[in-house]
Amino acid sequence: MSLTQADVRRIARLARLQVNDTEVAEVEQKLNGILGLIEQLQAIDTEGVEPMSHARDVALRLREDVATETNRRAAFQAVAPAVEDGLYLVPKVIE
Template sequence: MSLTTEQVLRIAHLARIEVSETEALTTQAHLNGIFALIEQMQAVDTRGIEPMAHAQDLGQRLRDDVVSEPDRRAAFQAVAPETEAGLYLVPKVIE
């Protein structure tokens, strides 16, 4: 698949992007290069190959799920203007 300059200009118009004729030619070359690469990748026979989530088969290192900071909720709420049932009360904004 390859695009013509008119198609590039139409796409730019639909996207509300102003491009000059020279920019359209440059963009056309870039897009046609991308389409050529996609065609090459689609030509590769991938039957029998299992899909992968990542290019490298690595496991993620996870740290232990432990509390690392002290609970300071009571201290923070002690200095708050108003709290109720562990929640901060704020003035109503929407009438």
């Protein structure tokens, strides 16, 4: 199967990545190349094969429910693009 430019725009929207009108044709061509490469998986018989989601089949640990981190808000917010009164600033989302 092959992607159209409309598909590329839809995927870009899902990924929150702007792809403008001058870029979309090349992105379409490159992504179709990549999809062509991964398409060969379809020919492999994987009937009854358990998916391997992780390099080692280990169970995740649980830890004691206690605080382990100290409050470093100022240090972490120092690298943020816009903060005020300890809050991260973003454009208005509710009118």
